[in-house]
Amino acid sequence: MSKTVELAFGRGQLTVTLPAAAEPTIIRKTPLPKIADPRAAVLAALQAPVAAPPYAELVKNRRSACILICDITRPVPNRLFLRPLVEGLMAAGMPAEQIRIVVATGLHRANEGAELEELVGDPWVLQTVRVENHYARNDEDHVDLGPTARGTPVKIDRRFVDADLRIVSGLIEPHFMAGWSGGRKVISPGVAHHETIRTFHNARFMEDPLAIQCNLVGNPLHEEQLAIVKKIGEVYAVNTIIDEERDLVFVNFGEVVASHAAAVDFVTDSTVIKYPRRFKTVVTSSAGYPLDKTYYQTVKGMVTPMDILEPGGTLIIASECSEGFGSPEFFDAQRRMVEMGPERFLATLKAKSFAEIDEWQTEMQMKPMRMSRVQLYTTGLDAEERRVTGVEIVASVDAAVAASLHRHGDPSLAVIPEGPYVVPVLGAHG
Incomplete structure (x- = not known):
C-alpha cells in the first residue's frame, strides 16, 4: 500500500505518493507551544x-x-x-x-x-x-x-x-x-x-x-x-x-x-534535529510561500540537508518558483556556471574581492552539486530558466522518488516538508 507525504509548496501543499516499499523518515522541527495572545x-x-x-x-x-x-x-x-x-x-x-x-x-x-x-x-x-x-x-x-x-x-x-x-x-x-x-x-x-x-x-x-x-x-x-x-x-x-x-x-x-x-x-x-544516519534519497522543499517564489531562494533548501545526504545520493527538491529566477544577475551567474562548468566558474569567483551580485547563490548551489545528484520539481520556470538551473528537472516528485530508491537499492528516504526551516544534522539522538 502506497504512502503519502505533504511538502510545503507555494501557498499550499504538494502531495507526494511514495512507493509501497518506501521507508520514509519525516524530519520536522520539534513543535513549540503557540503563544495564545x-x-x-x-x-x-x-x-x-x-x-x-x-x-x-x-x-x-x-x-x-x-x-x-x-x-x-x-x-x-x-x-x-x-x-x-x-x-x-x-x-x-x-x-x-x-x-x-x-x-x-x-x-x-x-x-x-x-x-x-x-x-x-x-x-x-x-x-x-x-x-x-x-x-x-x-x-x-x-x-x-x-x-x-x-x-x-x-x-x-x-x-x-x-x-x-x-x-x-x-x-x-x-x-x-x-x-x-x-x-x-x-x-x-x-x-x-x-x-x-x-x-x-x-x-x-x-x-x-x-x-x-x-x-x-x-x-x-x-x-x-x-x-x-x-x-x-x-x-x-x-x-x-x-x-x-x-x-x-x-x-x-x-x-x-x-x-x-x-x-x-x-x-x-x-530546529537542529539530529539523526544517527545519512540517507541516499532526501526529499525536501523550499518551505513554500513566500520563500519559494524564486529559484534564488530555492537554493537554500538544497544546501540545508547536506549533512544527512549520503555522498553520491539524490536530493529532490520541490519549489513553485512562481516569480521565476529572482534576478537577472542570478540568471547570468547560473548561465556562466552551466556554460563554464562548476570548477572553472568557482575558480573565477576565488579571484574576486567583490562578488558579482547574486553569484554567491550559485556558489552555494555548487556545494550539494559536488556531492549528489540534485533534482528539481517546479511549476514556475520557463525552458531556458530550467536549463540554467544546472540541476536535473523532474516532471514528478513521485516518479523521481521511486527512481531514486530503485537506483540506490535502498527503500529508506528522508522527507523534510518545511525545507530550510529545519536543519537535520548527523549525530546521536538526545
Whole structure:
C-alpha cells in the first residue's frame, strides 16, 4: 500500500505518493507551544527587554526613529509588532513624520503596492508613517562608516544611521551562510550598500567551512555583521519565531546582539534535529510561500540537508518558483556556471574581492552539486530558466522518488516538508 507525504509548496501543499516499499523518515522541527495572545506577548516583550530599558523609557526624548523590516521573502509577523512600536514612539511625543519604516531589501527588488500592504499587515501603520524601500545601488543613500578589520567597506542606509533610535525586526530561522537570520543580518545585507554586500559574499567568506546554517561560532559572515553593528552604534531588535502554521511561538525585544542571541538559544534545540544516519534519497522543499517564489531562494533548501545526504545520493527538491529566477544577475551567474562548468566558474569567483551580485547563490548551489545528484520539481520556470538551473528537472516528485530508491537499492528516504526551516544534522539522538 502506497504512502503519502505533504511538502510545503507555494501557498499550499504538494502531495507526494511514495512507493509501497518506501521507508520514509519525516524530519520536522520539534513543535513549540503557540503563544495564545501574540499581541500581549509583544507588549510584554517591550516592557521587559533583553539588555535594555523598557520600551517606554527607551523612546523618551528621542528625536527620530527608523524601524527596519524584512522584505517579502520572509514571513515575519509584522502586523503584530509594528503598531505597538509606532504607538510607543508617538506616545512619547515623537511626531509621526519623524518615524520611518524601511524595507530591508538588501539586493532584492523593492516591495510596492499590494505586496507592501501584505508585508506590513496593518493599514493603520501605512497610513500613519512613511514606509520606504532600501536601494542598495543608490550611492547617495548610504553613509560610509569605514572598513572593518577584514577590509569590508561599511556603507549603510543613511536613514537608519542618522536616526536617533534604530530598531530592526525579523524572523529567527536557519540561514545557510550566516548561521541564523534576523538581528544583525537585517542591517547587513538588509540596508547595506552593494559594495558592502558583495565584499562579505565573496568566495573568501562563502567557502569558509564555518559559514554554514545554525553556526555562529567562528562564522566569518556573522562576525562581519557584528563588526558592522559595532560601527553603527546603539541598535535594538524585535525577534520573532513562528511555527509551520506561521503562528507566533516566541518574541523578544532588546539590544540587537543580546536579544538575537537569546532568541537563537530558544529555538536551536527545536530546529537542529539530529539523526544517527545519512540517507541516499532526501526529499525536501523550499518551505513554500513566500520563500519559494524564486529559484534564488530555492537554493537554500538544497544546501540545508547536506549533512544527512549520503555522498553520491539524490536530493529532490520541490519549489513553485512562481516569480521565476529572482534576478537577472542570478540568471547570468547560473548561465556562466552551466556554460563554464562548476570548477572553472568557482575558480573565477576565488579571484574576486567583490562578488558579482547574486553569484554567491550559485556558489552555494555548487556545494550539494559536488556531492549528489540534485533534482528539481517546479511549476514556475520557463525552458531556458530550467536549463540554467544546472540541476536535473523532474516532471514528478513521485516518479523521481521511486527512481531514486530503485537506483540506490535502498527503500529508506528522508522527507523534510518545511525545507530550510529545519536543519537535520548527523549525530546521536538526545
